[in-house]
Amino acid sequence: MTDNLSMKRALIMQSFAPLFLILLIKYFDCRLPHLCRAFFMVMLKEPEMALIKLIHHPLLITAVLEVLCFLWIIYSIYSVRYFEKSQRSNFVSMGESPINIEKIQDSGVTFFMTYVLPMAMDDLDTLQGFIVFAILMAMLFALMWKTNLYYQNPVLTILGYEIFSFEFETTQLAQYEEKKCIGITRGNVEEGDNIKRQIISDNVFIIYEDI
Template sequence: MQTDNLSLKRSLVLQSFAPLFLLLTIKHLDINLYLKLIYKFIDIWSKTGIKAFAIAINHTSFGGFVVSAISIIWLMITIMIALGFNGIQKAGFKSAGEQIIIEDSPNDGGATFLVTYVLPLLTDDVESIRGLIVFLTMLIMVVLLLTRSNTFYQNPILAAMKYRTFSFKFLNPSNDITNPERVYIGITYKKPIVEEAVIKRKYISDGVFVIYND
């Protein structure tokens, strides 16, 4: 089997949370308020030094400010990842005359991801420090969980970009496929894969490939 592309896997995990941070941005972002608070923080910092942090943390809008900042940064990263994922399709594929047979083509992976991972994190309580810590802890735990699992392909952003996921088996696997009887996961763009036609593939991780007909 080819080497795991862990950077791409982690990128797709980060990308999958874009709907959460889009909703959080809409919910919490108040540019005028946050600009005023930043100016006020700078003014207090110039007068009291490090005590300004204690005042800022105790402000009722601190949690919303932190979540908004994280959300905007996350969404910017998501855009770069989406552009990068489109770019990887131009090179690095292996074409060895292989054919596949599709086992299943589920179309609800994005919805399942939203219900399972996104909605529970769409918490109301980030105004308090405790609520903010709970939210950030849950987010880190879920991201780590997905990074260590093979469900990262259940990505609502990929679904929105018209990528398809399916499970498949190789009919005539090349020598680098160490488990020829295993059911693998494929990701392809727009057009469904034609079964028993020659394919080209790029390995991501955990038995997940980007696949096109050659």
């Protein structure tokens, strides 16, 4: 059994898509498209002059932030499609059943209120603010990579996925015997159902009823 680290990375980045959408709207400046067009026109004629003007332009940080937000959102949209496509194969069915199921109803809301909303309130259109934001994002990404907090993804909640904790009644995965696991599903999984599973990482699984 191998962890799906690419899916884990996609879910982590997807978790922050609402934050970058908010920032994209918050810092959008109607002058940016015109300035970008003017920059590339000068760049074709006088590259050095264009770079000097770019470095000293007051909207440089805003432009960098907008590009970062746009690319992050594009990747997040791709990651949603990747996540859905991955559920068409690579499931394991071994007659296992979940027990002690507990729905985690507020995971997406908790993540949004804890990590997304406070970050959206910061002032990011200054160099110092942008650097602090970048450091915080790097630390949050590292924290989520080292833990299983990425299952609290608010985007999954919006897309209709349910999150629940469970234990395996019986399983050939020795490391997960009598251990709390996290299940992600779209639909309904009840105690005693035969399931098919796909490991993401840590103790987080995609689970569906094996019909």
